[in-house]
Amino acid sequence: MATVQETDALLRSLTDLRTVLQQLRLPLDLPEAAEHRRTARRLVDHLDDYLLPRVRQLGAPLLAVVGGSTGAGKSTLVNSLVGAEVTTAGVLRPTTRSPVLVHHPDDTAWFASDRILPTLPRVTGHDADGRALRLVAHPDVPRGLALLDAPDIDSVVVENRELGEELLGAADLWVFVTTAARYADAVPWDLLAAAARRRAVVTVVLNRVDPPARDAVAAHLGRMLTDNGLPEARLVTVPEAELVDGRVPPHAVAPLASWLRAVVGDGASREQVVHRTLGGAVEDLVATVPALASAADDHVAHVEGLRRTARHEYGAARDAVRDATSDGTMLRGEVLARWQEFVGTGEVLRAVEAKVSTIRDRAVAFLRGRPAPEPVAEAIGSGLVDLVVDAADRAAQRTAAAWRADPAGRRLVDGLWLTRASTDLRPRVAAAVREWQRGVLDLVSTEGADRRSTARALSFGVNGLGAALMVSIFATTGGLTAAEVGVAGGTAVLAQRLLEAVFGDEAVRRLTRTAQADLVDRLGALLDDERSRFSGALDALDAPTSAGDRLRSAAREVARDATWLGALPELPDDLRGAGTRAADADVAPEPPAEESVVRRWWRRLWED
Known part of the structure; x- marks a missing residue:
């Protein structure tokens, strides 16, 4: 008993x-x-x-x-x-x-x-x-x-x-x-x-x-x-x-x-x-x-496999966006045309090659009266929006295709619009880019405020130097065609030297790193939000890993x-x-x- x-x-x-x-x-x-x-x-x-x-x-x-x-x-x-x-x-x-x-x-x-x-x-x-x-x-x-x-x-x-x-x-x-x-x-x-x-x-x-x-x-x-x-x-x-x-x-x-x-x-x-x-x-x-x-272990492993697929595809999208904003890809088409329109390709380039003691005066004298830099910022913004939406579309297509090839994953995507980026992604990217551009201008303004000696150079406008900083982020010539290398490379170098003439080498490197990291983080966060459409479907399954x-x-x-x-x-x-x-x-x-x-x-x- x-x-x-x-x-x-x-x-x-x-x-x-x-x-x-x-x-x-x-x-x-x-x-x-x-x-x-x-x-x-x-x-x-x-x-x-x-x-x-x-x-x-x-x-x-x-x-x-x-x-x-x-x-x-x-x-x-x-x-x-x-x-x-x-x-x-x-x-x-x-x-x-x-x-x-x-x-x-x-x-x-x-x-x-x-x-x-x-x-x-x-x-x-x-x-x-x-x-x-x-x-x-x-x-x-x-x-x-x-x-x-x-x-x-x-x-x-x-x-x-x-x-x-x-x-x-x-x-x-x-x-x-x-x-x-x-x-x-x-x-x-x-x-x-x-x-x-x-x-x-x-x-x-x-x-x-x-x-x-x-x-x-x-x-x-x-x-x-x-x-x-x-x-x-x-x-x-x-x-x-x-x-x-x-x-x-x-x-x-x-x-x-x-x-x-x-x-x-x-x-x-x-x-x-x-x-x-x-x-x-x-x-x-x-x-x-x-x-x-x-x-239960098999379900957890399978859920993690589907999640890993989404992470891989959207991680590849983040890498593509990061590379495109640093390998010269952005210095094409509309961005390149607007930058050339703003600064030209001859007189200013010769000005920045002169002695450092006279650079600021000659650059300021040249830039006064030039077109406003807003078209450059708009072109950069439009290019970034297209870049992110295209990367998100590819990631969505590849993730959805991989999930549909899996019988368990197919049921999760059936009836959902997951083969393309979210319909509201474009305006969200545009808003994020505008926020980033405002942040770039804040960086330039703050750096100028800390350097009284540059007050005269800043008198021709924070927006102009902000546009130069945005262009300098896309400074290398990787990803450009042979015909673009000479012009785009020269204009990127021009932006770099203008900034160096105003702020100095070390400050420009710091500003560029900060602005690029901020851009990559903002655009990456948008791609993470896009990935959450897939990960959310997995989270809703409520399959605890310790079952x-x-x-x-x-x-x-x-x-x-x-x-x-x-x-x-x-x-x-x-x-x-x-x-x-x-x-x-x-x-x-x-x-x-x-x-x-x-x-x-x-x-x-x-x-x-």
Whole structure:
């Protein structure tokens, strides 16, 4: 018997694992992702429906779920076990549209609450439909045991199939009902495989068997159970017989009835059944979690891969913009024409080549009366806008194409306008460039204010020197065509020397570095904003990077706290009295008469 401390510890760790499973996000359409999501939901349901309530109350009544294929006779079997019509049986399929739980009146409180199967509302009476649990109290049901007539596991109604599987997951005892014509169907064996993984206490009822075929069919079914990991499952045969008041004759169901009574009639046997089923369920839970943790890791890695693609493409765009603002590319076309218009290419160039002592006077004399520098700034601004928008378009196209080539990424970009730059990018770039240009003028003004000796040079205008500083940023000749190198290179050198004549070499280098870094940062920030359209789609997936590790850690805690369950016990002999063990089905005996079974059961209790 477990101590309170042991059960409390297991309850806490199971609750923690449930929280992690509930929070698990597998948002991408990766291979097997849908199956992993179903597995996570199934584990949460199993924790809610069986594991948590059973650990909270180990002494609660046992739940024997009677499930099986359509038309196998589950409802008739439940009515026959109770000796009264407690659930509806009939020829229409599916008959059981909502589950019926039959219990002793003294056990009503255990099942009227949401202690188990919390998502199913409770109803009484005969009018229940869909996802509702109909409770029926009957005095002939043994105390400490409830029978649950579940919907068909192969029903044509999807909701019935899903509900049937959910109910079987809440069982302390699994009673599968099948027939000679249906026992090899695939669907029941999928659920029996789950029972094998959990090492559940399982009885398979082969219903309505013709006596001549009984041994052959039972032997084959027994071999199938053994081959599928259920050698200890008990196999009960119920012969074809005429119904009495819609029920199977008592002697035909006596082995199963006696077995169920024996389960709850002896405390030690009952505890072994609970420990076995609970231990197997915990073992299956812990064994299933690593696959989910790996799936969570795969999703995180895939999300990071998509994010890395966007970072790479937009990083390349930033590099392209940075290079274009420093390799001479900007000294083309309109920018070059406006700068030449402003300064000319001859007289000023000769002026800056004169002695330094006369440069300022001659430069000022020349620049007075020249055209205003605003067209230069406008041309630079227009060129920068085109540069950034073009880079953003290319990055968007390449990122979207890479994501569309990935099935998981395709779903993220479908329906989104992500193959081009944002429609409002152009005005945003223009605003950022204007801010940068104002910053350049502030740099020039501040530098001039710090140098009283340059006051006369600054008298021809901060804007002129600001334009010269903007041009000097694009000073090298890399990226220019052969025809452009001479003119553009000369005018860039001219801007540089004008600034040096006014501020000095060191100051010009500092101003150029500061202005270029500011430009690159501003334009890079705009490209980062563009990239956020892609990264935002990934952020919205809400896939925490630590999900896999949290699952593994929670599962380890459960395994540690479940050690009091010990090795899964063998079933006691008196719980093997219902029919024949699957491994021994080749020599299946005839069902004993009801009186001898009952006497044998009472005699064993008396001897114990």
